[in-house]
Amino acid sequence: MDAHNRPPKLMDRVKATMRVKRYSPRTEKTYCYWIRYFIRFHGVRHPASMGAPEVKAFLEHLAVDRYVAAATQNQALNALVFLYRHILEQPLGEIGEFSRARRPRRLPVVLSHEEVMRVLGKLAGHMHLMGTLMYGSGLRLIETCRLRVRDIEIQGQIITVRAGKGDKDRTTLLPASCIPALQHQIATAEKQLVHRQQHGNVPVTLPHALDRKYPNAGVSLAWQWLFPASRPCFDNDGKIVLHHIHPSAVQRAVRNAMRAASLPKPGSCHTLRHSFATQLLSQGTDIRTVQELLGHKSVETTQIYTHVLGNAFAGVRSPLG
Template sequence: MDRVKATMRVKRYSPRTMKTYCYWIRYFIRFHGVRHPADMGGPEVKAFLEHLAVQRHVAAATQNQALNALVFLYRHVLDQPLGDIGEFSHAKRPRRLPVVLSHDEVIRVLDQLSGSMHVMASLMYGSGLRVLETCRLRVRDIDFERQIITVRAGKGDKDRTTLLPATCIPALQHQIAIAEQQLDYRLHHGQVPVTLPHALDRKYPNAGISSAWQWLFPASRPSFDETGKVVLHHIHPSAVQKAVRQAMRAASLPRPGSCHTLRHSFATQLLSQGTDIRTVQELLGHKSVETTQIYTHVLGKGFAGVRSPLG
């Protein structure tokens, strides 16, 4: 497993991907009686994937995730590619339309939130950010003059820019002021730096205690990084998800959702206003326009100008 982690670090895999792949590799090894993966191959992988689909009833995406982890293990760590593992029972991938809220419903949810949680939920709806992208925002990512937000190392390790809602500017300026106050406090009480990507802390030793690199939404207390150094991380996504779910229940919505529902609602609102689907794709950071097209089925009207024969 040390070799697996080292290989993923070299290939710049995200921490979440590393954690997920390690989970499936360990699961695969335990499923086959703690045999070494080098002594196994395609038949064992096929049996494991069928077990996930038939006995565990996992979703298609989950089964594919496990397959990707094992392909990585054999191709990049053991240097013995699996090749064709043959036909196996695939988990069914049902087509699901995303839950979206109207603008009034979103406002009702936002009214149930306060402080930084209100700001984060507003950005997920007003800018189309994912919850983790919102948590990872730094002071340097906000451009008030051009009214844009830069999302760095988003899904697929890609950067993009998106809209900065004018109504969020005062709240974000307040968040930046709080971040600078907290930085001043830490500078006088131990100089706890913020976490930095890759080896940036070695290249720029003072970046972790500079105002530009501070988290907009930091964790409540410092923690240890992988090297045992005391650092300040961003707020954990689960705290935001819990707050948004509670707000949606308090708003008595007919279709309660999650943080991602706010992002879905951002997309449908833009499309209903006549925004070009390619523009929406760029703002959301979707790799393919086919992913964005799912929102056209949620609108319920305006299918490229087509009207029902009954009017």
């Protein structure tokens, strides 16, 4: 059998199927990691020759020998369920009881408004704007990095989060105080687009093969990244494109700002989002509204913030005063 007629390799099939089903590049990378790890754990046996018992043994290994977190173990399980259901077309069925990684109950770290302002005061330029949006709009880090010009509605003061967690769209608040900085950022994106058109016409990366449907979308202002990377890169097809800023750069800037602000507790980008939620709840905002703004699938996820508010929750006071 020549190379052209040879069936695609297992991992190539996994990647192709995930792209057809519109999984994010991060999820694709993660699932491929766990599938390869599973195969190596069982002596490089083909997954088609294995099943539920081998998956159970692998998950036990992660919990008992590797001491992984509960979320990590669930991630590995999801990757293997995907493999058997969508690639091998032999669903695992009942795996049975196995050692679950412990899911410790930890309350999120939140900052007061004054503490957040101290942190933001240590950020500058577009990093300051990104930090402000995570706190003022409740955006996740990756959602902030992925903002495009078309997602900002200045007139209605709305930010549209597209393909957020769970591949769902939602809208959230656009703080009035962010408008001048956002207008400046959009103007900068337009200048950079004009410059790129004059020097090679490098397009931005687009979702779900949109560049084939709308060939000029990658060089239109609406589709430009609000926070682009500093230089172009190669995409999966070997084309030169411009991606959004890498999340690690923002994480590093926020971590340094929190250190410089001399906070009494550790924090991260997600701390700014946590603080957004607790500030809204302490002001009496309905928990369902906060759930929608945050993009939580379940209100139970949002309720964790009520446990860190203490006597500040919606103005409630103890009967003893």
